[in-house]
Amino acid sequence: xxxxxxxxxxxxxxxxxxxxxxxxxxxxxxxxxxxxxxxxxxxxxxxxxxxxxxxxxxxxxxxxxxxxxxxxxxxxxxxxxxxxxxxxxxxxxxxxxxxxxxxxxxxxxxxxxx
Amino acid sequence: xxxxxxxxxxxxxxxxxxxxxxxxxxxxxxxxxxxxxxxxxxxxxxxxxxxxxxxxxxxxxxxxxxxxxxxxxxxxxxxxxxxxxxxxxxxxxxxxxxxxxxxxxxxxxxx
Numbered sequence: 001x002x003x004x005x006x007x008x009x010x011x012x013x014x015x016x017x018x019x020x021x022x023x024x025x026x027x028x029x030x031x032x033x034x035x036x037x038x039x040x041x042x043x044x045x046x047x048x049x050x051x052x053x054x055x056x057x058x059x060x061x062x063x064x065x066x067x068x069x070x071x072x073x074x075x076x077x078x079x080x081x082x083x084x085x086x087x088x089x090x091x092x093x094x095x096x097x098x099x100x101x102x103x104x105x106x107x108x109x110x111x112x113x114x
Numbered sequence: 115x116x117x118x119x120x121x122x123x124x125x126x127x128x129x130x131x132x133x134x135x136x137x138x139x140x141x142x143x144x145x146x147x148x149x150x151x152x153x154x155x156x157x158x159x160x161x162x163x164x165x166x167x168x169x170x171x172x173x174x175x176x177x178x179x180x181x182x183x184x185x186x187x188x189x190x191x192x193x194x195x196x197x198x199x200x201x202x203x204x205x206x207x208x209x210x211x212x213x214x215x216x217x218x219x220x221x222x223x224x225x
Contacts, residue, residue: 031211040122042202042215043158058212090157094211102148102204103213105157 002027006091006106012114013078013085021076021109023091030095032074033103036060037088049074078111086113116141116207120216127223133190135219137203140184146206147179147186148213151199158202162188193223 004025013019025032031050035043045058049068063082068074078085088110092103117140127133135149146165150158164170164177164186176189186205190197200218207214 033212035215040217042118042217045212045214048212102146102150102160102163103211105159108157 004091004093004104004106006089006109008109009107011109011111013111014114016080018077018079019111021078021089021091021111023074023076023106024072025074025093025104025106026072027093027104028071029093029104030071031093032068033092033094034058034064034066034074034076035090035092037090043090046076085111087111116205116214118203118205118214118216120201120203120219122217123220124222125219127193127221129193129195129223129225131193131223133193133197133221133223135188135190135201135203135221137186137188137205137216138184139186139203139205139207139214141205141207141214142181142184144205144207147177148204148206149175149177149188150202150204150215151197152202152218153199190221193221195223195225197221198223 007022033048034046037043044060047066049055065077090108091106119138149162151161152158162177164179170177174191178187200220202218203216204213
């Protein structure tokens, strides 16, 4: 079955540590996105990518980095510069520009600072 | 900053009633509108999308769009306890299939 796989489901980060969240899709979608969700709030866009080797900052990119070396993969690194990283992180994909059927989401990664 | 506004709720309705969820948006250039359902601790799942003014029906769900008023709504007929969730309105903004999400409306359907 096609879908998006996020791992790990739960992640604990120590102060000053970088961590990487994995996102893999086998839907053959061109576009991929990372969102952050805080309790009682909507989703906020961190980074997005429309094509391999290209990505753009979203509304809250500071303290995060991404790469898009393969169509299937869009990992997100939460760096030590992100001062409040505790949140629910969601990866999504869509077919691409010009075909707008919304997103397919992964199951999410819950990150906690310890 | 483009915005999508929703009443946070909770919206409480009895089983079998119609639940009406509303959303307003600020970007007049938006062309695509989506409703997602999110159960607690889970990821959002797409339930409806609408592009044209008017109504679009899918089973118990009806999406309504009024671009002149910058307003989109979701009606859920014959509400069931299993419909209890947070409903997120999302609006395409800025091209490239970028979606701006509202904070969501929590719906509680009680027996």
